[in-house]
Amino acid sequence: MIEKAVGKSTGPTRVALTGNYAAAYAAKMADIDLVAIYPITPQTTIAEKLSEFVADGELAAELIHVESEHSALSATIGGAAVGARAFTATSSQGLELMHEILHIAAGLRLPIVMAVPSRALSAPISIHNDNSDIMNARETGWIMLNASDAQEVFDMVIQAFKIAEDPRVLLPVMVTYDGFVVSHTVEGVELPDAEAVRSFIPKGKWHALDPSRPSSMGPIAGPDWYYEIKFGQYHAMRDSIKVIAEVMDGFGKKFGRNYSPVVGYMMGDADFAVVTYGVTWGFVKTAVDRARSMGIKAGAIKLNVIRPFPSDAVISYLRGLKSFAVVDRAIYYGAPSPGPVYTDVASALFMSGHAVPALNVIHGIGQRTMYINDFVEVFKELTKLDESKVIFMGVRE
Amino acid sequence: MQGGKQIRTIKDLPREERFAPGHAMCAGCGAAIAIRWLNKYIGDNAIVANATGCVEVTTTTYPYTAWRNPWIHVAFENAAAVASGLRKGIDVLTKKGVWKNGDTRIVVVGGDGGTVDIGLQSLSGMLERGDKVMYFLYDNEAYMNTGIQRSGATPMYAWTTTTPVGQVLHGKPQMKKDIFDIVLAHGIKYAATATVSDVIDMSNKIRKAMDYSEDGPTFIHVLAPCPPGWKYDESKTVEVAKKAVETAYWINLEYDHGVWSVTTKVPVRKPVSEFLRMQGRFSHLTQVEVEEIQKWVDARVASVNKLVGMEVIGPVKGR
Numbered sequence: 078m079i080e081k082a083v084g085k086s087t088g089p090t091r092v093a094l095t096g097n098y099a100a101a102y103a104a105k106m107a108d109i110d111l112v113a114i115y116p117i118t119p120q121t122t123i124a125e126k127l128s129e130f131v132a133d134g135e136l137a138a139e140l141i142h143v144e145s146e147h148s149a150l151s152a153t154i155g156g157a158a159v160g161a162r163a164f165t166a167t168s169s170q171g172l173e174l175m176h177e178i179l180h181i182a183a184g185l186r187l188p189i190v191m192a193v194p195s196r197a198l199s200a201p202i203s204i205h206n207d208n209s210d211i212m213n214a215r216e217t218g219w220i221m222l223n224a225s226d227a228q229e230v231f232d233m234v235i236q237a238f239k240i241a242e243d244p245r246v247l248l249p250v251m252v253t254y255d256g257f258v259v260s261h262t263v264e265g266v267e268l269p270d271a272e273a274v275r276s277f278i279p280k281g282k283w284h285a286l287d288p289s290r291p292s293s294m295g296p297i298a299g300p301d302w303y304y305e306i307k308f309g310q311y312h313a314m315r316d317s318i319k320v321i322a323e324v325m326d327g328f329g330k331k332f333g334r335n336y337s338p339v340v341g342y343m344m345g346d347a348d349f350a351v352v353t354y355g356v357t358w359g360f361v362k363t364a365v366d367r368a369r370s371m372g373i374k375a376g377a378i379k380l381n382v383i384r385p386f387p388s389d390a391v392i393s394y395l396r397g398l399k400s401f402a403v404v405d406r407a408i409y410y411g412a413p414s415p416g417p418v419y420t421d422v423a424s425a426l427f428m429s430g431h432a433v434p435a436l437n438v439i440h441g442i443g444q445r446t447m448y449i450n451d452f453v454e455v456f457k458e459l460t461k462l463d464e465s466k467v468i469f470m471g472v473r474e
Numbered sequence: 475m476q477g478g479k480q481i482r483t484i485k486d487l488p489r490e491e492r493f494a495p496g497h498a499m500c501a502g503c504g505a506a507i508a509i510r511w512l513n514k515y516i517g518d519n520a521i522v523a524n525a526t527g528c529v530e531v532t533t534t535t536y537p538y539t540a541w542r543n544p545w546i547h548v549a550f551e552n553a554a555a556v557a558s559g560l561r562k563g564i565d566v567l568t569k570k571g572v573w574k575n576g577d578t579r580i581v582v583v584g585g586d587g588g589t590v591d592i593g594l595q596s597l598s599g600m601l602e603r604g605d606k607v608m609y610f611l612y613d614n615e616a617y618m619n620t621g622i623q624r625s626g627a628t629p630m631y632a633w634t635t636t637t638p639v640g641q642v643l644h645g646k647p648q649m650k651k652d653i654f655d656i657v658l659a660h661g662i663k664y665a666a667t668a669t670v671s672d673v674i675d676m677s678n679k680i681r682k683a684m685d686y687s688e689d690g691p692t693f694i695h696v697l698a699p700c701p702p703g704w705k706y707d708e709s710k711t712v713e714v715a716k717k718a719v720e721t722a723y724w725i726n727l728e729y730d731h732g733v734w735s736v737t738t739k740v741p742v743r744k745p746v747s748e749f750l751r752m753q754g755r756f757s758h759l760t761q762v763e764v765e766e767i768q769k770w771v772d773a774r775v776a777s778v779n780k781l782v783g784m785e786v787i788g789p790v791k792g793r
Binding site for chain 2: 110111113137138139141142143144145147148149151152153154155156157158159160161163177178181185286287288289291292293294295296297298299302306
């Protein structure tokens with residue numbers, strides 16, 4: 078039934094999919110030309126599903142069984158370098174092994190899309206979820222979207238191709254989401270009409286290697302050129318936030334599900350807010366309701382975009398608050414604050430001249446269970462907060 | 475069009491120069507000779523994936539390039555994986571009617587570091603998958619681009635900046651890694667060794683490797699003498715390479731669909747000391763060490779003669 082729904086023009090269909098399968102179905106409906114795969118928990122089921130699609134002749138893509146994640150991204154670069162719509166996926170140690178090539182994919186300005194169900198980093202080895210891996214990839218020059226459920230995974234993978242291949246952008250895009258909690262949880266996902274997806278993301282054109290117009294890609298640049306090339310990359314990333322907003326807007330108009338780089342919940346009259354990304358969003362929204370029932374003017378925002386950091390939208394939500402918290406599921410060892418997104422938010426506020434006391438909440442490390450009431454406690458803490466500080470929740474000290 | 479006819483004399487060699495002048499390779503660079511001839515045979519419908527190394531950094535100083543073919547460099551250890559992506563990308567775009575350039579071939583250019591050391595994993599993956607790519611290894615026997623550091627391809631007792639000649643250690647303590655056997659162990663159908671002193675032999679092998687890359691991976695391993703790294707005068711590159719063959723330090727081999735041959739027969743060998751003493755990197759060698767290298771050469775000669783099934787490389791003159 079699912080196959081029928083995505084193969085032909087049958088109108089939207091609601092099916093049960095895990096987050097990983099949602100990513101695989103989106104890649105299939107995007108009619109990717111090339112995919113390089115290497116297994117790693119919790120990404121593996123994407124590789125398996127795409128292998129099935131290719132084996133069954135449902136996806137006309139070349140599938141490359143590489144011998145490492147480093148080669149997965151390298152082969153994906155090779156495909157994109159000749160103009161193929163190329164996709165890959167990884168997690169955790171795999172993303173770390175790719176790290177060198179992440180920078181190069183962005184520097185070569187190739188519109189690759191990659192799904193990353195996030196997982197904690199070794200050592201000690203953990204197959205469970207936190208955001209250490211993706212946070213460590215923020216400065217590699219990739220646009221990073223963040224989904225908090227399977228439907229968002231599907232929708233953002235579709236959006237990712239349109240953003241990446243936009244001639245104003247031409248940067249690789251990572252669609253990140255929480256391993257297991259999203260990657261392996263079955264949810265209802267609406268698959269749009271296949272033809273509607275195709276018309277939303279017609280294949281783009283970018284500078285590709287072509288024997289009829291030879292060029293050298295990835296040369297060595299000396300001190301007299303390197304800076305300008307990287308400055309161009311900086312601008313492409315910075316300005317991509319407009320394209321991302323435009324694509325999300327267009328997606329909402331076409332498919333009826335609205336997206337924007339940052340979304341708010343009960344923020345209209347809020348005095349206190351929790352800034353989230355990923356699955357924490359669901360917990361925090363319920364905590365907002367409970368805090369409201371206790372008379373706390375609570376609200377929450379969720380970042381759908383991690384890079385480029387959506388500073389303007391974040392500032393507009395946070396600047397008038399009495400205090401706010403940022404929940405981070407990764408630790409920056411030795412940094413001024415241990416939370417990576419807290420650091421981003423603090424720097425955005427500082428640069429805009431706003432000073433609001435802010436709590437950095439570290440939670441859910443290595444998939445330590447987070448409870449809704451933990452975030453109710455955060456709201457209570459916010460009502461008393463007069464200076465910024467850090468708390469580690471859910472840990473035995 | 476790739477390949478072309480069998481080359482018998484220098485009159486058959488193509489005059490067209492596809493490796494543009496103005497690159498920054500050293501005077502007397504063996505790799506430069508190899509790349510020049512490689513370019514004559516890959517044709518205009520081939521894409522080159524270049525591993526980081528001497529050739530890469532000296533030929534594409536932005537905004538200039540010495541390459542008339544489409545060329546890509548991504549990193550040091552992944553040229554073979556990039557090549558697989560290029561290959562499969564073109565294959566799928568051809569099937570979908572998007573690729574309009576016909577039978578485009580993929581060529582990898584890698585040095586010894588990028589091939590036998592850091593790039594071995596991605597090379598192995600590409601070979602195991604049987605991707606239709608021609609891999610061209612120029613072997614200057616050390617990390618020359620970073621300033622002469624030991625690689626797996628550095629020969630025994632050679633001086634490098636990381637195997638200096640001291641009171642306790644005398645150059646590299648280990649033998650040269652046998653990349654040719656490692657590559658062949660993947661079951662590929664065509665692999666050959668060559669060097670820059672015999673351009674006709676090298677040309678024919680490049681030509682064949684390009685032709686056979688239609689069916690699967692092929693591999694060319696070229697010994698590329700390096701004047702600053704091997705410490706000899708830059709006018710002597712071809713002579714050093716020639717001496718490597720005459721002493722059987724280097725054997726021009728070919729493996730073609732199960733058939734082994736030695737393409738440069740050496741009925742009477744010269745002692746390896748004649749090759750070694752041309753180069754400053756071996757100037758510290760004791761007689762015992764020279765004898766040890768000679769024994770290594772003798773053993774290789776015996777095994778190659780056995781592979782070929784006849785004595786194509788003879789005994790050392792005067793022994």
